[in-house]
Every structure is written in C-alpha cells, then in structure tokens.
Amino acid sequence: MMFKRLTLLLTMCCSLFAHSGFCAELDWSTFKQRFMASDGRIIDTGNHNVSHTEGQGFSMLFAVAAKDKASFDRIWQWTNKYLRDRQTGLFYWRYNPVEANPIADKNNASDGDVMIAWALMKAAELWQDKSYQAESDKIIHALLKYTVVNFAGHQIMLPGRLGFRDSHALTLNPSYFIFPAWRAFAERTHLAQVWQLIDDAQTIMGQITWGRSDVPTDWVTLFSSGKTAPANKWPARVSYDAIRVPMYIKWDQPNNPLLARWQNWFERYPRTQTPAWENVLDGSVANYPMGGGLLAVRDLTMGQFGASSGKITPQDDYYSASLKLLSALAAQRF
Template identity: 30%
Template sequence: MLLLLYVPSFCHAQPAWPLWENYNRVIIDQQGRVIDHSAQDRTTSEGQSYAMFFALVANDRARFDKLLHWTEVNLAGGDLTQHLPAWNWGKAPDGSWKVLDAHPASDADLWMAYSLIEAGRLWHDSHYDRLGTALAAQVAQYEAVFIPGFGTTLLPGSSGFHPDDRTWILNPCYLQPSILARLAKIMPNGPWASILSSLTPLLTLGSSVGYAMDWVAVSSNGVHPSITPAQQAAGDTVATPVGGYEAIRVYLWLGIADPDTQNVRSLLVRLPAMATYMSLHPNPPQQVDVQGKVINANGPPGFSAALIPYLQAVGKGSLAREQMERLTSTLNPTNGLYGKSADYYDQNLALFATGWSEGRYRFDREGRLRVKWK
C-alpha cells in the first residue's frame, strides 16, 4: 500500500491512527511506560517524551496523562518542576527495576517540555503549561552552556560532555529547530534563540562533506573555536566519528520543520549528500564516516521513514515516495509495526514521519504545533 504524500486541510475530526494504536499495544504498558524490547526492556526519557508528543498529536489525553504520571514518579522523583528526568530506567543486576542512570538527556527534556506547553494550549489546561515551562527553565539552567568564542548552545546532558577546559562534545540532533523556535517565542529571555543559531555552525563545520554527524566537538581557546566531527561521548568507544543512529534525526527534524523557521532552509542546503546518495541507492546508509564513505549501507526501516520529510523538503518528492514504499513494504501484518523485529527506534521515527506525511500535525514558523483534530 502506498501512502500519498500531501498536505491535507486541517479539520476538527481526528481519524484513527493505526500506527499509534499498534505502538501502544506492543510497546507501551498499562502504566504508561514505553518499553524498549530491543534493549533489555529498558525505558528512556526519550521514549516517554516522544510518546507524549504522539499522544498529543492523536488527541489521546488519557494516555498522555499516564505517560506523564509514570515519568514524573519514576524518572523525576515525583516532581518534574524540580528534577530533570533520569534518562535510563530498567532492570538492575540485583533484579530490581529502577533508575539505572540518573543523568538527564536534554533532547528528551526539551521534547517533554514542548509537549507539555503545547498540551496546555491545545487542551486548555494551565497545569501542563506550568509544568512544561518549569521543565524548560531547568534545561536552560543545567543543560545550556556558553562556550567562549562560540556562544550559547545545548549540552546533551547536565554532565559528562565537557572532557577538558577547552572541549565540549555536542549532538546536533538534540537541537530540534521547531522546539527551540517555540521556546524562543514564549520564553524570550531564555537561551533558546542562541541555541537555535548554534545549530548552523555545528552542521556547517561539524558535518562530513554534506552528511550530518552523530557527535561534534567544539574546542575553544576563548576566541576562535574549532568545530569538528567527534567520536561518541560519555565513555562510549567508537574508532571514528560517524553519522548514523543519532544523525538520522537531523534530517527528520529539518524535514518536519516549517521551512520558514530560522535557518531551516539554509541548513537543508548544507546537507545535500544524503539526497544525492538516495538518488542512486534504494536504501539509506546506516553509517557514513567523515569522508562520506558509507560504512554500512543497510539502514533499517526507520531510516527510510526519517528521510521522507527531508526528501520532500529538498524537492525530491519521487525519492520520498520510494522511501515510503520501502517503509510500507516492511509492515508486519501480525503487529502492525515496521520491520521484522519491530524495533522501538524504528517505530518512533516512523510515527514522526508518517504522522507528518499524513498531515496529522505541522509546526508553524515559530514552532507552534498545529494538529488535525483542533
């Protein structure tokens, strides 16, 4: 089945979203915990934050509230206004289920804050808005950083990404343009506009001949910063910088953003290599190195999904349709999810991409969320 890519008119009726329902049935438990079955059934703040966004897009307030409650109780010590959520919760060596790593992840924190703020507006509930604003304020306090000679940007977490006095390790996919534009509009005294501006040098100088990289190092002597692709951070061991599972979201975020959002058009132009590659190959690459050499050519189904909005945005509609066809061909009729193993990450990328391509949501130029049901 081929899903057509078009921008339908928005209306008040909200049709069923089969992928979201199947995701709930297979991946989210009755408490509101998003379970990554491919990683020892762990739960991450990323998974919780994405699911909250999808629940808002689906006008699924009951599930939104369950997701929020489980997250606040289990990842944030019962209070998201005072604690950033721990990024990793799962089964400990002693068999207990608990927080395994209390450090926060700033991308999840921003998605959660944004979803709460927009839920407050769309569902007319100031409690959500206050919670989201307080969470965003914590991100500004603990995860934003000023780098001399570079400016203010976003650390991937509150600690572990500043290995020495002159070096910071950053992740471009954590800087989602629509979210940052929205926060800059409603919290103009915060660091959000500066963080959004920092995405341009991170992708321009920290990219690999037109491919986004997973991690970027900023080294500064206080005057002239050096910006280069980096190995993974926080103790991970990777032989060389790559663009892969992290960087695929850079293309997705730029593709689903309003093209008139600050810097989005220019950044799409600065990442041409992926579109060029896709014009010659049926599958997205899973990893590329700093020279643009493909390390692994077999990107999973979620990578095809992530590239659909990007290819549309750069005027490659026929290539976008080919990736939609590839994604659709992997649909498992037994569970309604994509890929033989129905990996958690693939489903999230697919929900973002197909939800967008089906017109279930849009961001305006200032990051405001428009939903089909409103």
C-alpha cells in the same frame, strides 16, 4: 451503526493525512499496542526493553497528535513518578526494570527533557489544561539553568548536565537540537537566550565541513576555538543518532539551506541502497541498507514522504516505529 460511523470517521481521518502517510489514531494504536505498557512506560524493544526519556517524550507527543488524553496522562504520570529528578526538575535519562536500581545513572538527556516539555506545551493548548503548561515551563527553565552554556561565543545545549564539558571542548549530539521545540520555547518565554540557542546551533552545523558529506556525525566535539570535529570517543559515523538532524530541521524550516547537505548525501545512493551509516573520515559504509524509520527520515528530507513511509510494520522495533511517526508529524508540521 455506531461501529460503521467510527469506521467511516477513521477512513476520513486516514484520507485527510494520506499525503503524509500518517493517520494519528491508527498508527498510534499500533504503537501503543507494541511498545506501551499499561502503566505508561514505553519499552525500547531494540535495547533490552529499557525505557528512557526520549521514548517517553516521543510518545507523549504522539498521544497529543492522536488526541488520546488517557494515554498521554498515563505516560506523563509514569515519567513524572519514576524519572523526575526532584533536585533539578529534569529527568533521569534511563530506566532498566530488571536492575536492582533501575536508575543507576542519575544524569539527564536533554533531548528527552525537551520532548517532554514540548509535549506538555502542546497538551496544554489542546486540552486547555494550565497544569500541563506549568510543568512545561518548569522543565524549560531547568533546561536553561542546567544544560545551556555559553561556550566559544555560542549558546549551546549540552546532551546532559554532567560529563560533556571540560575547559577546552564540549561534546555535542546534534540530534538533540530539536529546533521546532526550541522555537516553541522561544515564542513562549520571549527569552533572547533561546532564540540565540537556535541561531548558534545552526551556525555550528553550518561550520561542519569535514568529511565527504559536510553533515554532522552522531557525536561532535566543539573546541574553545569554535572549530568542530567528530568526537573521538565514538566512531565518526553519520548513523542512528544523526539521522534525526534533517528531520528536526525540515520540521522547523522546510526550506532551510542546511537540508541541501543531507539531500546531497542521500542522492549519492539509490533509495533502497542507502547505507545505514557512513564513516565521514575514511568513507567506509555499513554493509546493510537503511530500512524502516531511517528510510522514513530520508523520504521526508528528499520530499518523497508518502503513505508507505509512515506505516508501522511488524519488522519495526521501537526506534524505527518512533522515527516513522516523528517523520509523519514533521511532514504535517505538527
């Protein structure tokens, strides 16, 4: 009888979220089984089984959405124990379990830090635990101290505190502009600096008018003059990083005019023939199409997100599955 009741409850849950393709309990269960170690480490199966703050933060957010406190605590405790930089209050971005020194690079990745802080904020609200909020507040203030700079008349969040700035230019990753999280931080702190961060990041993306598509590449250079260009240390591609940009914009403001640029790019191709990447300078494209989580973001951006868009399949690696669950949460405005 108890099993039947649980099954009925799960069915009702899936029906409730059918419009977004996301049933928190079912999809989170699949994600955990495939990508979460028993100690809370999230395994990037498409990247030599390393772990990073991005994955820890994503998964903390998924656990909150699924109301899975036990898993949330395991993920957070592992993250805090192994990745916390006690000097800055931020987190070392990458952990490789097979290396003698699993944390060789002591830099942070601001998107991972933002996701962790945002998940803690949501956990504090859901489970009424002030300790989560206290930790979130510490991370937010560390981010503002170490990664947010004033440059070319803009408030900018660097991809990490080290290595992305010189006297005449910054290197930016627009997929690290997690607008719904930033907005939550602004509403929490009431700091004009955070509101300005949101406005200036959108202004910068609005000024990207190079290439065929007017959408940002994975990595962007912002010059002291205020002009932008594809960062020359990486291919000038709209690719696996930049695909997150429209997802975060849609999550934050579904009617944001910046989405039209992405919609125009996607509309150039039939859905199942959309290339996985495009070089904005020479027009070359991948010889293979988007699949999995990339298509989930496309569906979300085009207003076509459905049950199949968010379903994790055996073919999805960690990143593809993450994009599917993130897109589903974005569709819900979680």
